[in-house]
Amino acid sequence: MEVIKVYIVEDQINILKTQTKLLERYKEIKIVGYSLSSKNVLNDLEKLKPDVILMDLGLPDINGVELTEMVKNKFPEIEVLIFTIFEEEEKVVKAIQSGANGYILKGAPVDRIIYAIKAVHKGGSFIQPSLARVLLRYFKLPSNQNMFPDEEKINLTKREQETLQLIAKGLSNNEIAGILGISKSTVRTHLEHIYQKMDVTNRVEAITEGYKRGMVEL
Numbered sequence: 001m002e003v004i005k006v007y008i009v010e011d012q013i014n015i016l017k018t019q020t021k022l023l024e025r026y027k028e029i030k031i032v033g034y035s036l037s038s039k040n041v042l043n044d045l046e047k048l049k050p051d052v053i054l055m056d057l058g059l060p061d062i063n064g065v066e067l068t069e070m071v072k073n074k075f076p077e078i079e080v081l082i083f084t085i086f087e088e089e090e091k092v093v094k095a096i097q098s099g100a101n102g103y104i105l106k107g108a109p110v111d112r113i114i115y116a117i118k119a120v121h122k123g124g125s126f127i128q129p130s131l132a133r134v135l136l137r138y139f140k141l142p143s144n145q146n147m148f149p150d151e152e153k154i155n156l157t158k159r160e161q162e163t164l165q166l167i168a169k170g171l172s173n174n175e176i177a178g179i180l181g182i183s184k185s186t187v188r189t190h191l192e193h194i195y196q197k198m199d200v201t202n203r204v205e206a207i208t209e210g211y212k213r214g215m216v217e218l
Helices: 013-023 041-048 064-074 089-097 110-121 129-138 158-168 173-180 184-198 203-212
Strands: 004-009 029-035 052-055 079-084 102-105
Touching: 004 013, 004 041, 004 110, 013 029, 013 110, 029 041, 041 064, 052 064, 052 110, 064 079, 064 089, 079 110, 089 102, 102 110, 158 173, 158 184, 158 203, 173 184, 184 203
Parallel strands: 004 029, 004 052, 052 079, 079 102
Antiparallel strands: none
16 A cells, blocks of 8 residues: 655644644555644755645745745645635635645545545646636636637547536546546546647646636536
């Protein structure tokens, strides 16, 4: 069983203790360190080399969005999962644009948090359904969405289009496989083709690009 090394950045000591206690129940998760602020985080990462960071946005000094950008610039191999109580549109978008691979709220069930950690560790992205809708609303276009010339249109197969619509609803690969009656490996193949055709690298970029092009419906 692969063990995922996790580092937590959280400024509220009670929340930090709760997070740690919940995550340590899972043998596939190892908490290698934590910080109550952005101070010393980069030095810790150099020494501890975690796989995934659980990053709070509301830090007392440098905020989580700025710290995410600093982490990704210096340690691109470390995946960042934003873990916060906030759901503001601007913070969601800026966190993703800064290099975060996922975004989940602190009130989410622990098994969902574990799933999110595993998803970003494997190089994927994770967003809760409500946050997927936030991203789509942020990129909402005027009613005339024919903004791209014909030669720039993206041609997805029917199954790829269905997969894109389902990830826009925040569904996991397992859930998509169940709905479409296909295997998880086939879902991953569809996602790879979608990313390649849309010239994107993750789910969030695919969703927002699809919405801007009128390929995804709320």
